[in-house]
Amino acid sequence: MTDDGAAPALAVSGVSHAYGARKALDDVTLAVGQGQFTALLGLNGAGKTTLLSLVTRLFDTKVGSISVLGYRIDREPGEALRQLGVVFQARTLDLDLSVRENLLFHASLHGIGGREARERTAEVLADVELAERARDKARNLSGGQMRRVEIARALLHRPRLLVLDEPTVGLDIASKLAIVTHVRTLVRDRGVAVLWTTHLLDEIEPSDNVVILHQGKCMAAGLVSDVIAQNGSNSLRGAFTSLTGSREMVA
Amino acid sequence: MTTVARGFTVRQHLICLRGITWREGLRFVHQRERFISALVRPLVWLFIFAAGFRQILGVSIIPPYDTYVLYEVYVTPGLIAMIQLFNGMQSSLSMVYDREMGNMRMLLVSPFPRWYLLVSKLLASTAVSILQVAAFLVVAELWGVDLPPWGLVAVIPALVLVGLMLGALGMLLSSMIKQLENFAGVMNFVIFPMFFASSALYPLWLVQQSSPMVYLICRLNPFTYGIELIRFSLYGKLDPIALVVVVVMTAVFMIGAIVAYDPARGLLVRRGGGPG
Secondary structure (H helix, E strand, O other), rough: OOOOOOOOOEEEEEEEEEOOOEEEEEEEEEEOOOOOOEEEEOOOOHHHHHHHHHHOOOOOOOOEEEEEOEEEEOOOHHHHOOEEEOOOOOOOOOOOOHHHHHHHHHHHOOOOOOOHHHHHHHHHHHHHOOOOHHHEEEEHOOHHHHHHHHHHHHHHOOOOOEEEOOOOOOOOHHHHHHHHHHHHHHHHHHEEEEEEEEOHHHHOOOEEEEEEOOOOOOEEEEOOOOHHHOOOOOOOOOOHHHHHHOOOOEO | OOOOOOOOOOHHHHHHHHHHHHHHHHHHHHOOOHHHHHHHHHHHHHHHHHHHHHOOOOOOOOOOOOOOOOOOHHHHHHHHHHHEEEEEHHHHHHHHHHOOHHHHHHHHOOOHHHHHHHHHHHHHHHHHHHHHHHHHHHHHHHOOOOOOHHHHHHHHHHHHHHHHHHHHHHHHHHOOOOOOOHHHHHHHHHHHHHHHHOOOOOOHHHHHHHHHHHHHHOOOOOOHHHHHHHHHHHOOOOOOHHHHHHHHHHHHHHHHHHHOOOOOOOOOHHOOOOOO
């Protein structure tokens, strides 16, 4: 299948995944529209990281299907991954390389070299306001700066879908706010679709789409207001508690 | 919305290969202690071990040598292969480290085919090992190890093949090692047995006289064939059996590594953990 503009940025259909006897995902279906911000909300262990491992093809999808801009990740992985920018929960910068070297390396992994790679590197670093740190070793950056570099790197090959796995975990309030604001700007100004996994309610706005994942199952999906209304609650926290039976959600 | 072009051009493949090689080179340059230890290890063997054994161990005229050679000359191909063995395992260690630190994920989510990424990484690691060998040969030459000058050129294809074989073995091992802490086992169960049960330090006819069992183990050890391929190439000769074994074992190890890193069949997934 090719990208004809009508396909959602991400389509997950009937996906299940197990680690041995332990089921991590059970018949999960969700979609992220093009240019849409979707929050994937769930507690630790809900299956968010497993789902992202399947979306990024770190794991093979054995049950169900996943498509990025219409390209099946199992059948056309190259095309699907070209459309995808990823920020993993764990830090993935090479600490021994400079910020610029990390980005140039990433560019080469997408077949971008020479002047184009250098120009794009300068451009994305300017976007995250870290141009002056380009020659610093990655290990000399703060946690928030590293995360911003990872977001810059994920955007270097100009993907149309950006997936971020709990990108604000461990960051201070200012860094967290800077990252959330930057990503929302990407959605608004550049039409990048975003799947943002989190367990923090304060990162979700009323106008967002939300998918609630609990114990590997998709409990609800839709606009925040619709999810609240469908559950007869007066807040997202209330809806989440009623759907999952959990009161552990933060903020 | 325009349809995105399918596939990558040859130029883009080369950009990817160059990027992976460049990163491997940069890491090597940044880790100076890695370079120093890669050089010191074989030199200790050459300066101390070979000096001691020179008087004890007689090396008769065996192919590819046309005359009696000093023990330092005999042991040099083994030490070259030792550099490549350690480099292959170092590369494996770095893949396990990358997996633990998460860097490996960025490689694996590249849109290039996974086999191409792994082969590129293997070529990059081989290039680094050849640089290490070149540095070692310069010092060995200064130490008085007499090798034919044209042999230093003729050996390059052998170095590429042996580097690929040992790098592919390292890559396969890295897929089987879950944590960095388990890497010590590689030293005990792979590097030392491979090195000592080979023709690196003593000719196989001497081993055969001492123990037919150890001789058989040496004969079954692919590292022996890597050493012999290098030894013969240094004198502009070819050991066809060594060539076949090295090529076949490179293919076997490489296919094993590609399967292990394949998301559909990979050992990483079967173990229940992610490759990152």
